[in-house]
Amino acid sequence: MSAAKTYRVGIIGGGAIAQACHIPGYVRNADVQLVALADPDPARLRELSALDPTIRAYTEPLAMLAQEKLDIVSVCSPNAFHAQQTVDALKAGCHVLCEKPMAVSLSETDAMIAAAKSARRKLMVGFTHRLFSGPRKCRELLDEKAIGKPFMIRVRFAHGGPFPGWAKSRWFYDPKLAAGGALLDMGIHAIDLCLWLMGPIVSVSARTATLVKRIPVDDNAVMLLEFKSGALGYIEVGWTSKPGFAGCEIYGTEGSLICDYLKGLHMVGGVVSASGKDTHDWRLIERHPTEGGWKIEIDHWLDVVRGKEKLTMDGKAGRAALRVALAAYESSKSGKRVALDKE
Numbered sequence: 001m002s003a004a005k006t007y008r009v010g011i012i013g014g015g016a017i018a019q020a021c022h023i024p025g026y027v028r029n030a031d032v033q034l035v036a037l038a039d040p041d042p043a044r045l046r047e048l049s050a051l052d053p054t055i056r057a058y059t060e061p062l063a064m065l066a067q068e069k070l071d072i073v074s075v076c077s078p079n080a081f082h083a084q085q086t087v088d089a090l091k092a093g094c095h096v097l098c099e100k101p102m103a104v105s106l107s108e109t110d111a112m113i114a115a116a117k118s119a120r121r122k123l124m125v126g127f128t129h130r131l132f133s134g135p136r137k138c139r140e141l142l143d144e145k146a147i148g149k150p151f152m153i154r155v156r157f158a159h160g161g162p163f164p165g166w167a168k169s170r171w172f173y174d175p176k177l178a179a180g181g182a183l184l185d186m187g188i189h190a191i192d193l194c195l196w197l198m199g200p201i202v203s204v205s206a207r208t209a210t211l212v213k214r215i216p217v218d219d220n221a222v223m224l225l226e227f228k229s230g231a232l233g234y235i236e237v238g239w240t241s242k243p244g245f246a247g248c249e250i251y252g253t254e255g256s257l258i259c260d261y262l263k264g265l266h267m268v269g270g271v272v273s274a275s276g277k278d279t280h281d282w283r284l285i286e287r288h289p290t291e292g293g294w295k296i297e298i299d300h301w302l303d304v305v306r307g308k309e310k311l312t313m314d315g316k317a318g319r320a321a322l323r324v325a326l327a328a329y330e331s332s333k334s335g336k337r338v339a340l341d342k343e
């Protein structure tokens with residue numbers, strides 16, 4: 001009997017998300033060897049060597065790709081580098097898990113998708129919210145038509161901002177490296193969730209603003225979505241939020257799904273009437289809707305590579321979410337609704 005293949009893994013960008021999700025995810029898988037990491041910051045490489053001296057450190061991703069004969073690469077660098085590094089890794093014969101947003105322009109996403117196709121390698125985008133237990137259950141319930149026909153979705157993802165307290169430096173606030181603010185960073189997760197749960201989006205109107213932080217990118221945004229199904233959607237994202245609601249709400253003709261990331265996922269039945277004579281039937285479906293996420297992302301990705309799970313968070317999904325985000329920036333600038341015609 002031949003021994004199971006051992007996957008040789010490299011990571012590009014060794015900051016917060018690499019340390020919180022990718023590194024621990026790879027390290028706990030027996031058929032995976034995390035062999036190398038590339039990051040231009042020598043301090044970061046020293047920090048990672050202290051964690052595990054067996055991981056070889058590179059300041060140049062291309063040098064890592066040339067020398068290490070990797071099977072899998074995670075791209076965890078700032079947004080502006082995702083496309084080139086993903087294409088380089090695919091051309092080197094690796095399967096690639098690229099962090100969100102997939103890239104900063106649609107032409108970049110096209111090049112990434114084409115590179116994956118010609119290399120016959122898998123390309124997945126890190127849409128972590130799809131791996132949370134709450135949204136997963138919502139998707140199951142929508143598939144079962146548990147709330148009838150969904151006609152409205154609201155999503156709110158907001159926190160105090162990625163720096164300080166999360167990222168290793170201020171790059172999230174640099175338009176050249178991030179290519180957007182809260183709308184691109186948090187909004188891309190929310191948009192992906194809307195596409196996944198409700199189907200294609202045909203138009204977007206948006207308003208971005210820098211309300212609180214002194215930064216050159218947006219720290220808050222709202223988006224109004226129109227779905228191909230006729231449903232409407234509303235997204236609010238922010239980097240200046242005090243604790244409050246985070247999660248999604250989906251309203252259907254037969255009931256509602258209230259997925260409050262802090263308080264649980266409930267399916268709500270009953271009637272709310274204009275007279276105020278209401279009946280509410282709240283059923284707790286999931287106590288902890290954010291179970292999963294980063295904790296299972298790498299296991300899911302490895303199962304995709306092994307062919308045990310279907311690749312759904314693919315380049316097409318990454319491109320579709322970016323297309324809506326870029327249209328939202330365009331709408332905010334022009335003050336006009338942007339139609340997303342069929343391509």
Ligand SMILES: NC(=O)c1ccc[n+]([C@@H]2O[C@H](COP(=O)([O-])OP(=O)(O)OC[C@H]3O[C@@H](n4cnc5c(N)ncnc54)[C@H](O)[C@@H]3O)[C@@H](O)[C@H]2O)c1
Binds near residue numbers: 039040061101
């Ligand atoms: N899926 C999620 O939930 C999630 C959460 C946070 C961040 N992210 C994404 O992960 C990516 C990294 O974010 P982060 O929070 O880890 O930021 P971070 O600042 O903590 O880490 C970024 C790392 O990239 C390194 N770097 C800078 N330029 C580089 C280059 N040219 N090549 C390789 N590495 C380079 C930096 O030195 C740093 O170590 C971003 O695209 C972000 O949107 C995803």
